[in-house]
Amino acid sequence: MMTLDTLAGGTDARITGVDWKLLAGDEAKRLRALGVDEGAQIAILHRGIFGTRDPLAIRIGQMTIALRRSHAQAITVETI
């Protein structure tokens, strides 16, 4: 089991689970509304500056969305 923040850039993956408890209420809602949920296909496109490489730009569906590593740590994925 790996979390989204450890996924290599450009690798296609599928979301196997989201630990919603780790996310603030509104953030969970927003992520869900953007299509982040079990079964969705996802890939990391870009990473931010500096040592932490935060935030992440990910592709989900037809969209590119930015989120922080702390969000990505709540999302478990498997490569496909």
Added chain:
Amino acid sequence: MSRSDPALHRIAALVGNPNSGKSALFNALTGARQKIANYAGVTVERKAGRLALPGGGSIELLDLPGSYSLDAASPDEEVTRKVVHGEFAGEAIPEVLIVVLDAANLEQHLVFAQEVLELGHPTVVALNMVDLAERDGLTLDPAALSEALGVPVIPTVAVRRKGITELAAAIAEAKSHADEALHSRWRLTQPERRLSAKHMARGAILSKSTRHTVENGIDRTLLNPWVGPVILFAILFVIFQAVFAWATPFADALEGVVGSFTGFVTDTVPPGLVRDFLTEGVLAGVGSVVVFLPQIVILFFFILLMEASGYMARAAFLMDRLMAGVGLSGKSFIPLLSSFACAIPGIMATRSISDPKDRLTTILIAPLMTCSARLPVYAVIIAAFIPPDSVAPGVGLQGLVLFALYVAGIVGAMVVALVLRGTVTKGAASGFIMELPRYQLPRIKDLAIGLWQRAWVFLRRAGTIIFVATIALWVLLSFPKAEPGESQMDSSIAGHVATGLAVVLEPIGFNRQISLALIPAMAAREVAVSALATTYAVDTDDEDLAAQAVTERIAADWSLPTALAFLAWFVFAPQCLSTIAVTRRETNGWKWPAFMVGYLFVLAYVFAGITYWSAVALGL
């Protein structure tokens, strides 16, 4: 639920995900005549316009805030939710809803469309940006989509006015069914909606060529960890050059217009109270606000350009890590940047921050960014006290001091943000989740409408409040009238206030002249220069001449510790009245502007004091 409360007029409303091209569609449907106001109790804009319906008549059209879901995650989405449910006090329930979809992103946008359709209102779907979908290699079947959704689907390209007449006709048709009962549909769960959105999108896509979207390629450069920030700072550099360089001739021209009005009044109105009121009160007050208009328009031109093109979200992405260090997010970056020109457009730009606590924190620290109005004050004091030596080849001491003052403001803002996030705006660490929209070529007309709205909001709101405030200041400075042989400043109410203030300000090295100058500087910071000039009775109207003369006077009259303390004071305060007015407007009350003014004055006092006493102790 009453469908038609006669007290409220009938409205139709546009709803859709952010980045669906909803605002461009709204502009195409209603033209430039739009009414912008704030929803009562929240700082969410209510945008309304008139839509002429084919076959005569018209209806008020609302552009509701972009929403990903009716299960609201931000104040914007809460407004949309309440309005479409008819729960928003003072707003009629919309008779017709127009759901705007991004044709190239149906799988996502159809989720929200289903949520809206479940409400059972007469609804029309605008399949927007079909041209961009074609660019991405998609061929769509609106008829199939219409069948699946059970409502009319009209393909549109808002920016080229394609499908606008057809959409208006469909809205008119839907409106004729508005008095029928609601046809509430079966409610689905969010995963069910997502699944059915996927099926519907598949059914509506006739063909799909595997052409690559351009975004990933552009982003590879613009979001590159090394190249991206360099490009961002190059763009910012150009913007700041433009804000200062381009605005000057316009600001000068506006000043000239105000000046000729003043001349006209001086020539036609007999000397006396009425003339003084018009020239020193009304025209000086209005003039001091209007001169900022060119800077605001130019700054907002670039901000709107970055927003419309899709670059703004990338700038936020690049700066997020840095802002996270003080408990903010990338979304605060642009408002804070704008505040270097003027805190007013900066505070207005905080509307793009969805998290209320982030937004409040950003508003509260915006005045710490060194605005252009502080520059004349810094320039005068530095010229008077800092020798034009060079500390290194090409690095002058005066420039270094100016730079240090800017840095002091930034560092102060960051520290204050950290403290505020741990105290008054405490909350869960603000996240940063945002869609990076596709790149688009902005359309001139949409930019023009946006600019006009910003300029108008600035002139009307800040203008009315500062107008009243400057008149109040003028009254304080003009009454009671001085006896012959006494100075007007000394006998006025403001003069007496200054005498009182001097007691408080003397411990931090300020003399009585400074205390007096600080009162009119509340109206606009750069007024401090002309106010000092007036108190030193340098009788000239030319600002440059006044500045030069006052430089010599204060160089002779002030000690170096006093001058340094004065500079430190201006890093934090005084607040200008327009900033306070805009803060009141944007936070919907007096609580936060009062807090802001309070903390800034405390900081100003403490740091001016520390500066003064350190300088004295060092024997400067």
